[in-house]
Amino acid sequence: GLGIHFFLITVVHLLMGWQLAIWVAALAISGTIVLGLESPEGFGINMLVSVLIPLLTNYCVWLAHDRSKSTHPFSFIFLVAFLGAAASVITSGLMMTLILWSQSIYSFEQITNEFWVFIPLIAAPEATINGMLISILIFNHPEWVRLFDQNRYLSKHS
Structure with missing residues (x-):
């Protein structure tokens, strides 16, 4: 159905890899x-919409950022963690739609009226929570964040 959750x-992706x-x-x-x-019948669709699509989105955002050669830690936090999380909610919503x-x-009108009105309301907190958690981890225990390259982001800014 039209369930929405964080x-x-x-x-998880940035900490452990995909x-x-x-x-x-x-x-x-x-x-x-x-x-x-x-329900057990929902396992496949939940894996697709809540895991695989968001992970693929996050991976693409991380890969694009990684190729950018940016060296400021804030770029990792804002672009990969914050915007990556928001983008994952949007792509997941598109797939569910x-x-x-x-x-x-459901009709397209019903999906638009009863589901898409909540996407911005869930994307903003999702982005904020993920951004905050990654910020805290990077500045306290950067070694825990597997996809964060300490040599790239922290050696020039120490």
Whole structure:
């Protein structure tokens, strides 16, 4: 259905890399099934919309930033963590819209009126939470953030 929740997949991706993030997210979704919060039939669609699409988006944002050769730590925090998280919510919403509309589960008008009005309301806090968590980690324990290159971002600014 038209459920909306925080992903925090950006933080998991930046901390662990995309491979381990998939396993961690699969475990989390399995936990919601065991607790009865989700049905087992929804595992595949939840993995696609809440994990794989956001991870692919985050990976593309990180890769584009990595290729930019920017060396300021704020660029990593703002562009990769903050904007990457917001972009993941939007791409996830687009995929969910495509699935729900193409399968005639909801009309496009209903999706637009009852789902898309919440996307900006969830994208902003998602971006803020992910940005704050990565900021805290980078400035306290940069070695924990696997995709953060300390030599690139911190050696010139120390």
